[in-house]
Amino acid sequence: MPFYVYAQDQPDVADQLMELSEEHWSYMDRFEDRLILRGPTVSDDGEKHTGSVHVADLADRAAAERFAREEPFWKAGLYRDLTVVAADVLVSREPEADVHYTLVTAQWPLSADAPCDAEQRGLSGAEADSRLIFVAALRDDEGTGTTGVVAAVRALPDEARGLVRPFAEGLADGRPAAFTAQRWERGGRN
Template identity: 90%
Template sequence: MPFYVYAKDQPDVADQLMEWCEEHWSYMDRFDDRLILRGPTVSDDGEEHTGSVHVVDLADRAAAERFAREEPFWKAGLYRDLTVVEAEVLLSREPEADVPYTLVTAQWPLSAGAPGDVEPRGLSGAETDSRLIFVAALVDDGGTGTTGVVAAVRALPDEARDLVRPFAERLAGGRSAALTAQRWERGGRN
């Protein structure tokens, strides 16, 4: 089952990240056939690493937690926050290299019986927009209720947020979804 794993950097760790980069990549190589999406979040100007995103297909929550906590950057204390949430992948396309992307996310509390929790999850035609390269509904551990969304969009933050908002609010059961948008880059050795 896929899990969305996001780790936010500690302040001022750029040099240390570079020192641990090969260990990080070697660790990720072990999961290469299970990584659905991966790459760093970066500052608005694209110059500074701010976090790390992985959507990885693993057996269960315990395996996802292990994946996150055994990652070399985490073990070295270079991350300050860690998010691990089960994800239902709704759309996944191969991102292009050297193209600006934005990662749009939102999380909301699960509320029993909300329309977004009982209707089938989907994008309602948004999948035809080629700017969307990845979309996943974040779900509770039983996979029954939607608790958020994560999307990678070939657009700058404001445009990306506007593109994701309609289906995020549908997944949220018609409630307003507070979306965050940050620059993201395709990761990996290639």
């Protein structure tokens, strides 16, 4: 089952991230065949690492939590926040190197009377727009409804947010959605 794992950096940890980068990559290499998407979030100018994104196909929530908490940057205390959420992957294309991408997330409250099926909402139409290289519906722990969407988009933040908004609003089913958009880069060894 795919899980979206996002870790936000502590302030001023760039040097420590560099020191542990080989250890981080070696750890991720162990999951290479299960990583659907990976890479850092970065500042608007692309100069500063701000977090790490991984979408990994793992056995269950416990395995996803282990994956996140045994990661070297987390163990060294370099992250301040960690998100681990089950995901239904709707679009997954290989990102290109050296291209500007934005990671867009939208989150909303779970409603027991509004479980959503992404395919029934027409989200498979996202495949037609090649700028959307990754789209996943985020699921509640019981798998009965959506709590958000995450997308990697080949566009700058304002345009990327606009491209994701129709899919997010369709899944949110009238629930208020909070959007974030931040630069993202393809990760891993090249």
